[in-house]
Amino acid sequence: MNTIKRNRKNRLSKLAVVALCTAMLAACGSNTTATTSTDSTAAATNTSQTTAASVQTASLDLSNSKVEYDEDDAYSDWNASEATTIKLNGTTATVEGTGAETKDGSVSITAAGTYVVSGKLDDGQIVVNVADEGVVRLILNGAEIHYSTSSPIYVEEAGKLILSLPEGTNNVVSDGTAYELADASTDEPNAAIFSKDDMTINGTGKLTVEGNYNNGIASKDKLKITGGTFEIHAADDAVMGRDLVAVKDGLFVIDAKGHGIKTTNDTEGEEGLIALEGGTYSIESGEDALHSTGGLLVSGGDLHIAAGDDAIHSEIALLISGGMVDITQSNEGLEAGSITIAGGEVHVVSSDDGVNAASGSSDTDGAAGEMPQEGAAPADMPPADMPPADMPQDGTAPADMGQGGGPRGGGMPGGEGSSNNLLTITGGYLSVDAQGDGLDANGGIAMSGGTVVVNGPTMNGNGSLDYDSTFEMTGGVLIAAGSSGMVQAVSDSSTQAGILMTYPQTQQAGTLIHLEDEAGNAIVTFAPSKDYQAVYISSPDMKKDTAYSLYSGGTSNGTETNGLYDGGNYSGGTKVVSFTAASTITWVNESGVTEASSGFGGRGRGGDRQVESTQS
Template identity: 45%
Template sequence: MKTTKMKHFAGVVALCTVLLASACSNGGNNTAATSNAAVVETVSADQQTDAATTALTMDELVEFDEEDYSTEWSEDSATKIVFDGASATVTGAGAAAGDGGSVSITEAGTYVLSGSLSDGQLTVNAPDGTVRLVLNGVELHHNDNAPLYILEAGKVVMTLQEGTDNKLSDGAEYSYADANADEPNAALYSKADLTINGTGSLTVEGNFNNGINSRDDLKLVSGTITVKAVDDGLLGKDRVAALEGTALTVEAGGDGVKSTNAEEEGKGIIAIGGGVFDITSGNDALQAETSMLVAGGTFSLVTGGGSVNGETHTEEFGGGWGGGGQGFPGGGEMPAAPGTGDAAGAASEASAASASDAGVTTAAASTTDAAATTAEAAEEESTSAKALKAGSDIQIGGGTFTIDSADDSVHSNGNLTIAGGEFSLTSGDDGIHADSAVTIAGGKIDITKSYEGIEGSVIKLAGGETNVTASDDGVNVGGGNDGSSVNGRAGQNTITDGTHMLTISGGTHSVNASGDGLDSNGSIAMSGGTVTVSGPTNAGNGSLDYDGTFEMTGGYLIAAGSSGMLQATSDTSSQQSVLMMFPSTLEAGTLVRLEDDEGNAIATFAPAKTFQAVMISSPDLKQGGTYKVFSGGSSTGTETNGLYEGGEYTGGTEVVSFEITSAVTWVNESGVTTAQSGMGMGGGGRGGMGGGQRPMRGQGGQLPADGTAPGAGDGTVPVAPPEGAADTGAEAQ
């Protein structure tokens, strides 16, 4: 008698609930979800700033019973099926051997499989009860169909016998009795619930199409499973669930693991309580049609050949540049640029005329462009190569993730919550993306490469540690899903309804962005946490960029970058901020130190890229206090993402001493100054250079209301656009 027992995983339910509770019970008025809690509650406008979602738990999403865990079987009561090339021997009831070694199982019971079948099929057609298949060192191959085909059963439990290696494989072409048939389409094909357990190994080769396909539930309790498929690796139509005893390796031309049922409520789910997952896929690695829950596990995921195969993004910067808008009275001059003086002003007028002509051409081609955008969006969807993807909701409470994805690393078409886990994400597109709400309440997230780091219509940073590197925006509150936004990208729409928010209340977050550092097409509110930004070096982006307000009530914020599109926190904030404009660009790694009149450090920071402006907000800044700004020098403090704590600061050069007299104090080397209106600096709206509207990407430079050309100012403080800006007619935001 075989007496091996599997450990029960009852603790998984509690694990999921505890890890996700901190992210999903933060004050929103949530309605309890029904039908396995898989349908995520829609977030109403007045709840969006909390980005609250309904908590998913393993026990609500999937049920494991005694039969799923049990690996026991008896020599006395089990039916033995021994394959021998082109023949098979059946000892016991419930099964019969046919031509070529094929075997049909027609009754519930336990069947122990061993030996090798060179070209045949094991079928299961037992409508009532549970069929247990014990793979005890068996290899099944069929040249033109599925070697293991489960037509009907109450349930099938497949046990991988301890110490055995087992294999299923098919040929590259299938032959169907009915010309209209499209199933089976996998080496292991089941039309009943299928559970795999045990401590042995199973290798599945899907040379025709898929590796393992269950048209109901697919549950992985334990075992070492290796799947190689020309299309999808593993499918569970209703749900795919895995526990910590699972070790899964997948190499798939299509998706790695997916659940596809979008028609029935509470299905189309992936729920993972633990395990080891090594997936290389041409398309998505883990794709749930509705909801995905990950409570633990180790994940190594590569999609679409990795981030090197990501879409090429070209950022353009356009018209609307000029020198007559920034103005730091008494300050140093910035480099010359279009719009400087009379000659440049005339050149700007000529450019404005060209831009107007270009605008006519753009309008005429708008229908064609829209159609092309739609086609491109459809193509993008058809070739999706995301790592973790769900149609309505993703919740992650733990696990270790190493991801190299051609498309988004973590993507939800609805809401996304991260409450724990460790992430190393290298993405050819977004690191973390949700069409609706992104909530980060815990975990350690390193986005080492991305186009945009974290993107969503609502973003809440409530805890954890994030480090973001982005070739465009670091953290971007955009306008919805990729296909519905301007130019087919989220984040291109200006939101004016007050519901789209970046809210920062806790955690430690570092951003290194070539585009905007923190970008909200709505508003920003910060009440806690620590945020450092090494922002853009070009004048067409800003380390902070928002269209509504930035209410600063707590926390610690340092944002460094170029000086072309400066914004500080709103002047209605209860916590003080200082924006320092240096007379010239400083090199990456140059220390900037802000200290009080007693020499106590407010901040010591070394931006990762060249910069000319630094904004600092700290609870230690007080109205009426006197402060000094230093540049250069060195610190013996402990450095994390450019921010130094403790130690001794020496060798710096004092740039300016000043007194704080308002919520936002603008400073240059001459002292306190006031930002001129029209720049969107300090009090809210974005505003354009020289008093005009800031052009949105794809809109082209907009002319001021009086019809004069952009940049026709007095040239007092000209701003240099990025190379080629005068010709592009579009600007990143």
């Protein structure tokens, strides 16, 4: 429930739609190009929702923005006769060639060029300081660099640093737990590999980074990675860029006490951008696994995330259009002011909301106090298997209540939902296992395609679906099973049919739900992974003015994925109810179709329902 969130952080203030579009495109910087989307998914937005349409269009435009990689961002072999070699030998180093010199066990590079580093440096650093801002290519050809009092690799000035990892090489960069800073007021450098300018990492070799002081790899400008194998341990953030972190390929094992991958530029109109086009990631973080001050794009890759806070968090907009994201631990799985899921496969396990479209102060609203720990219900809240005291036992809602008998936030007094916050689902596959709300929008939700499966919550203070304005569904498959105290169906303005079934008692996890039409055609067969008392089902196969039967229990020999069965035969279940769906969105209990009046702030069912049922 939006008004009783716990463990929240202050977010940016509510953003106007125009500012959102401008900021997101600007965040790509000079190395990105934005093109207008021509994808059919743009049709997902209902034209009656002007604000929603604007936000969704901004996200789709962003999905076609591409980070431009320069020719030298790709790895290439080097000519030994044209490169300067730097050989590390314990406490000393030798240089063969021009552009670099050694002093007191450290190496200083002062000219553009290619430098090949090999050997081990026990306590020293490589400093790049090129006054004409030329490009420096630093090739780690089996190098181990440790410096106890500052960054082992430190770029003070250069037009660009290219850090290359040749095939078959193992390289290690590590620092100490305390730095001796020349200017303590700026706390720079603050990473084992630190660049004040653009940095690209390429190749197929391995780089191990031990950021014992603060961060692992950091750029004060743009950071691009086109390949390599990385093992990064950080006392704070593992990988950080001010304006941009873009990954085209690579294998990453990240263990961070702070954020896993992060951008830091929060200047309005210039916010940072994370763009993951490919790569394989295993991220464990004490804070957010991915954290962007502006936009966050996942168009490919294979991500495995266990986060202490949010798994994927963006202050402005998040788009997932491809790849695989497996979140096994998080406070909130996905969070941003605008979230678009257009493709890929996403699995979320969260101790709070699974997917949360929220920004500004709207997700810190504490009008109803703190959420109890360990999912416990407040003293005045009924248990999950008992309807609120003023809700009729037949599952219908009283006249003064919203959907499911529980007043929600949104347009109600004290609600702070922002209409600019939008969750848009146009494709892909999303499964959510949430202790808090499953899909939560401090604004609206629009779904036109894809498959979404929600399990949870089990306590009545949250709902599988939670939105402040409207949830317009025009396509796709949605199954959301959880508690009934704050249950919501999608909005009546939806064009695709759906049903909301409320049971008189809690159903045990694993108990099959089977919906079929009057001809015996299976619509959905689903086994929730958690206890549930309400389920919302919507599928393109469902139609208004059609008779349906809902069954409980039994078995299916179809192919099961996250509880959802495909094909096969269903048998052995008990018919719970038969009914005719006289409306696009139909509310049902064991007695048949039910009625409820409109709720606050778009949360009610809107419109009356005609009761037309057949007892089973």
